[in-house]
Structures are given as C-alpha cells and as structure tokens.
Amino acid sequence: MSFVRSIRFRLSVLYSSVVFLLGGAILGVAYYFMRRNLRRLPLIYDSRVTMINGRPIVIRDIDVDTAQLVEQAITQRALDLLADYSVAALVVLFLLSLIVGWVIAGRALRPVTQMTAVARDIQASDLSRRISYAGPEDEMSRLAGTFDEMLERLDGAFHAQRRFLADTSHDLRTPLAVIRSNIDVLAADPDATLLEWQEAGGIVQRNAERMAVMIDDLLAAARLEVRAAAMVTVDLADLVTETSVELGPRAAEIGVSLEARAQPGRIEGVPHSLRRAVANLVDNALKAAPANTSVLLGSGTTGDWAWVKVTDAGEGIDPAAVETPGRKGLGLSIVREIAEAHGGRLVAHRGAKGGTAMVIWLPTGPHPGQLPDGVPGSSVD
Amino acid sequence: MRLLIVEDEAELASALARGLRREGHAVDTALTATDAEFKLVANGYDLVLLDWNLPDGSGIEICRGMNSGSLEIFSGEKPRVLMLTARDDVDDRVLGLDAGADDYLVKPFAFVELAARVRALLRREDGGGPILTVDGLSLDPARFVVAQDDQSLDLTAKEFSLLHYFMAHPGIVLSQEHLLEHVWDEMADPFTNVVRVTVSNLRKKLVDPTVIETVPGRGYRLAAS
Numbered sequence: 001m002s003f004v005r006s007i008r009f010r011l012s013v014l015y016s017s018v019v020f021l022l023g024g025a026i027l028g029v030a031y032y033f034m035r036r037n038l039r040r041l042p043l044i045y046d047s048r049v050t051m052i053n054g055r056p057i058v059i060r061d062i063d064v065d066t067a068q069l070v071e072q073a074i075t076q077r078a079l080d081l082l083a084d085y086s087v088a089a090l091v092v093l094f095l096l097s098l099i100v101g102w103v104i105a106g107r108a109l110r111p112v113t114q115m116t117a118v119a120r121d122i123q124a125s126d127l128s129r130r131i132s133y134a135g136p137e138d139e140m141s142r143l144a145g146t147f148d149e150m151l152e153r154l155d156g157a158f159h160a161q162r163r164f165l166a167d168t169s170h171d172l173r174t175p176l177a178v179i180r181s182n183i184d185v186l187a188a189d190p191d192a193t194l195l196e197w198q199e200a201g202g203i204v205q206r207n208a209e210r211m212a213v214m215i216d217d218l219l220a221a222a223r224l225e226v227r228a229a230a231m232v233t234v235d236l237a238d239l240v241t242e243t244s245v246e247l248g249p250r251a252a253e254i255g256v257s258l259e260a261r262a263q264p265g266r267i268e269g270v271p272h273s274l275r276r277a278v279a280n281l282v283d284n285a286l287k288a289a290p291a292n293t294s295v296l297l298g299s300g301t302t303g304d305w306a307w308v309k310v311t312d313a314g315e316g317i318d319p320a321a322v323e324t325p326g327r328k329g330l331g332l333s334i335v336r337e338i339a340e341a342h343g344g345r346l347v348a349h350r351g352a353k354g355g356t357a358m359v360i361w362l363p364t365g366p367h368p369g370q371l372p373d374g375v376p377g378s379s380v381d
Numbered sequence: 382m383r384l385l386i387v388e389d390e391a392e393l394a395s396a397l398a399r400g401l402r403r404e405g406h407a408v409d410t411a412l413t414a415t416d417a418e419f420k421l422v423a424n425g426y427d428l429v430l431l432d433w434n435l436p437d438g439s440g441i442e443i444c445r446g447m448n449s450g451s452l453e454i455f456s457g458e459k460p461r462v463l464m465l466t467a468r469d470d471v472d473d474r475v476l477g478l479d480a481g482a483d484d485y486l487v488k489p490f491a492f493v494e495l496a497a498r499v500r501a502l503l504r505r506e507d508g509g510g511p512i513l514t515v516d517g518l519s520l521d522p523a524r525f526v527v528a529q530d531d532q533s534l535d536l537t538a539k540e541f542s543l544l545h546y547f548m549a550h551p552g553i554v555l556s557q558e559h560l561l562e563h564v565w566d567e568m569a570d571p572f573t574n575v576v577r578v579t580v581s582n583l584r585k586k587l588v589d590p591t592v593i594e595t596v597p598g599r600g601y602r603l604a605a606s
Contacts, residue, residue: 169469170468171467177390184492203396
C-alpha cells in the first residue's frame with residue numbers, strides 16, 4: 001500500500017486525528033458539566049414554588065418524590081441522547097476531516113509532485129528543462145526557483161565542458177588525420193621512394209609536436225581548475241610587460257614587431273593561468289600577422305573591468321567564431337576558460353581595416369557592472 | 382573520374398591526392414573555400430571531398446551553394462560530395478548530410494576506407510555494381526583488373542581511368558574536352574592531343590578495338606548493345 005507511505009496520507013490522518021480529539025474533548029467537557037449541573041441543581045427539590053418557563057408551579061399539588069423521579073428520568077434521557085449524538089457526530093467529523101485533509105494535503109503538495117516528475121524526466125544529456133513553477137510567492141515557489149537555479153548552473157557547466165571537449169577532440173583529430181593518411185598512402189604503395197618516406201617522417205614529426213603542445217594545453221586547463229582557489233592580486237600591466245619581453249624575440253624572428261602599452265589593471269587572479277592566457281593570445285596574433293606589421297599588446301582599466309588587448313593586422317576572424325566549437329585553436333578555448341574562471345570574458349573584434357582585436361575582460365571587484373561595449377583603449381592606438 | 386579535395390591542411394590534402402591518384406583518379410586540391418569555389422566553377426568534377434572548417438569559410442556553405450545554385454558549377458552537373466571532417470557529433474553529421482553531402486567520414490580515417498567510399502560514391506553515379514560490365518568488357522576499380530572476352534588486359538593507370546570513364550557512360554558520345562575534364566586533372570595541358578593519343582593507345586591494347594567508336598567531329602563513344 002504505497003499511499004500509506006506518502007506525506008499526503010500522514011498529513012490527512014494527522015489532521016483528522018487532531019480534529020477528532022479536539023471535537024471529542026469539547027463534547028466530553030460539555031457532557032460532563034451538563035450532567036453535573038443537572039444533577040446538582042435539580043428543578044424540583046421540595047414542595048415550594050418553582051419557576052418553569054416563567055410560570056410559577058407549586059409542587060405541593062403533586063408528590064415531590066414522584067416529581068423528582070420524573071425529572072431524573074428526563075435528565076437521564078437527555079444526557080443519553082446527547083452522548084449518542086455526540087459519538088455519531090464525532091464519527092462523521094472524523095470521516096469528513098479525513099476527506100478534507102486528503103484533498104487539502106493533495107493541493108498543497110501538488111507542486112512537489114510536479115517537481116518530482118520534471119526531475120525524473122531530466123537526463124544528464126538534456127539539462128535544458130526547468131520546473132518553471134507558476135504559483136504564488138511561497139515556500140514552494142522558492143524551492144522550485146532554487147531547483148531551477150541549480151539546473152541552470154549544471155546546464156552551463158555541462159555545456160562549457162561539451163564545448164571544450166568538442167574543441168579538443170577536433171583539434172587532436174586533425175594532426176592525427178594528417179599522420180595517418182600520409183602513412184596509409186605510402187604504406188599501400190610499393191613504389192614509394194625513400195625521399196617520400198623521409199618527407200612523411202618530417203610530417204609525422206611536426207604533427208606529433210602539434211599534438212604534444214595541445215596535450216600541454218589540456219593539462220594546463222586541468223591545472224587551472226585545481227589552482228582556482230589560489231587567487232592573488234595581479235597587475236595586468238606587469239603581465240603585459242613580461243609577455244612582450246618573453247615573446248619579443250620570437251616575433252622579431254618572423255618579422256613582426258611586438259609593441260606593449262601597459263596601463264594598470266589590478267585584479268584578483270591566478271598569475272600562472274593569466275600569463276598563459278595572454279601568451280596564447282599573442283601566439284595566435286603572431287601566427288595571423290603578416291610580415292612587417294606589428295602586434296599590439298595593451299592593458300588598462302575601464303570602469304569596473306580591467307582588460308588585456310591583443311591586436312594584429314592579419315585577415316581578421318569572425319567574432320562569432322570564438323563561440324563556435326572547432327573554428328579556432330585549442331589555445332583560444334583555453335583563454336576563454338581562463339577568462340571565465342576569473343569571472344571575465346573573452347571578446348573578439350574585427351578591425352575596420354581588417355585585423356583582429358582580442359580582449360580579455362576581467363572584473364576588478366566582486367560585483368562588476370555591465371561589460372563596456374567596443375574595443376577598450378582605442379584612443380591609445 | 383575527376384576529384385577535388387578541399388582541405389586546409391596542406392599535408393593532408395597532398396597525401397590524399399597522392400593516394401587517390403594511385404587509385405586511378407584525376408585529383409585537384411584546394412586549400413581554401415575561395416580556391417574551391419573557383420575550381421568548382423572552372424572544372425567539371427565527379428566527386429568533391431569537402432572539409433567542414435576552412436580558413437575563409439565552411440564546407441557546408443559550399444555544399445549549400447552547389448545545391449541552391451548560388452554557386453554556378455561547371456556545366457551545371459553537381460558533383461557527389463563526401464564530407465571529411467574532425468567533427469563527429471551526431472548533430473554535425475546530420476547537419477552535413479542534410480546540407481547535401483552524400484557521405485560523411487570523420488577524421489582520422491583509414492585511407493583504404495576513404496578509397497572504398499570514393500569508389501562507392503562514384504559507383505552510384507555509374508548506377509552499377511562494384512564491377513562494371515559493358516558487353517564483353519569487365520572492369521573492377523577496386524582491384525585494378527580489366528578484361529575483354531575473359532582475356533585480361535594490361536593497361537596503364539591513365540588508360541584504365543579512361544576506359545573506366547567510358548564504361549561508366551556507355552553509349553554516350555564523349556567529346557575530347559569532356560574526357561580531358563573528367564579523366565585528367567588541372568595539370569593537363571588542354572592544347573595537347575593527350576586524349577587522342579591515350580584513346581589510340583587504349584584501342585591497341587583491346588582485344589576488340591572497335592568497341593570504342595570515333596564519332597567524327599564530336600568525340601568518342603563506347604558501343605553498347
């Protein structure tokens with residue numbers, strides 16, 4: 001009997017038991033006092049005048065003993081009837097309160113039943129459903145709201161993870177496909193020359209190196225989560241200066257000048273991860289920049305937000321591509337992860353004359369205002 | 382059969398081109414979407430191997446362009462499309478096939494599988510089984526075996542491809558330009574008589590050379606009863 005193990009059943013039994021006990025007590029008390037007072041204060045006690053319904057009656061006319069007997073019999077009958085009706089009324093009251101209690105408990109618990117159904121429907125792969133409870137503002141709506149908020153957070157984390165996995169698997173598959181196809185094609189061809197095999201060796205080497213770098217990036221992303229607790233005050237200006245000194249020689253090698261314009265931007269963050277994020281952005285910019293152009297690396301503060309900006313004169317990427325899995329390197333994916341882990345965002349802007357400005361926005365305090373529009377520090381350029 | 386490989390990883394594109402040429406196909410490569418669209422307009426292809434993510438666009442857009450007609454393909458004959466991509470989500474596969482791709486292969490793949498899928502897709506164009514037969518001729522593209530009247534023929538790769546193309550279009554008059562378009566790649570010089578020379582070499586090796594008829598002023602035809 002599964003309904004016995006429900007809150008609804010227990011509530012209605014509790015209701016009706018309380019009503020039954022209270023009703024029984026009231027009737028019992030009423031009966032007790034009625035009986036006591038009827039017996040203690042009889043109408044007929046001697047042969048004097050007695051007022052009955054405002055009319056004087058002289059008991060002398062009848063025998064007092066007989067009159068008392070009659071009164072006692074009437075009293076007893078009234079008491080007996082009262083007892084019988086009370087018991088019957090109590091039974092009816094108990095049954096009625098059981099039904100009413102069952103109905104009321106059901107109404108009060110209906111949102112819980114709904115929530116249970118939705119929660120049961122939600123699968124790990126589809127966290128998009130919500131309870132969306134539309135009742136009055138009360139305990140139930142607060143419970144449903146809290147539940148929805150929790151689903152929202154789970155959904156967000158799940159999507160971020162999926163996007164990251166999609167990026168990662170896409171980026172690892174490509175060099176693997178290059179290696180595999182080159183080896184497959186040569187292995188199937190008995191006429192393949194030594195020179196061709198040597199070329200394939202070079203291709204395998206380069207692509208294996210690419211994969212090694214990606215795996216490093218993956219580990220860095222995993223480490224970011226572990227170290228997320230170790231937040232210290234970081235000035236983005238220092239980060240920008242360090243990165244430009246570090247990567248300047250590599251830029252010079254490919255004929256690109258790396259210019260740093262560091263303005264203070266103090267935030268709470270993980271220096272190691274932030275350095276990696278800035279380095280990844282500069283790395284991408286250097287790859288995109290044509291020879292004899294410059295890559296600008298800047299930092300600063302706008303309102304509640306500190307920023308790092310990397311601008312190149314390359315072909316320019318579609319700003320929406322930053323949100324699309326597989327449209328960019330794993331490097332950018334890591335940058336976005338790092339920015340979001342700091343409560344910030346990664347935004348791409350396409351320049352009017354081509355080129356890309358990648359901006360990491362990081363909040364300077366715990367409750368930052370709206371993210372500023374546009375490319376920060378444009379007047380500096 | 383003439384193939385176009387659209388793939389931004391140059392080292393992957395060149396390996397696939399090399400392998401598919403060995404399979405007897407005429408293969409061109411394009412590293413960007415712009416180049417791919419240019420080649421699809423300029424040359425007639427039987428099959429396009431299309432990467433999804435290209436530096437300047439997407440394979441899906443090219444595929445949609447070919448289907449909607451916004452991309453004016455050479456001679457209006459839409460080639461078969463094999464999507465070749467690292468995106469393995471079921472949603473992505475469905476999106477790719479719905480955009481007009483005929484097949485979908487996820488990277489990394491075994492080259493033998495790619496070659497087999499290419500054969501299968503071209504077979505759908507022929508409308509035949511894995512072994513082509515026309516009158517006394519039989520040709521097995523997978524094993525590079527060709528015979529006429531049960532007598533095995535020893536053909537060069539180009540002669541084999543040419544005969545394959547004839548057998549895929551039996552009874553149809555094929556002009557020299559058309560054959561150059563579909564059996565040779567973009568490296569072939571259109572001003573040489575390479576088609577005439579190859580047809581004449583092929584005829585010499587056939588047991589019954591009369592199956593390839595010359596239609597004066599129009600081209601060649603594989604006689605089919």
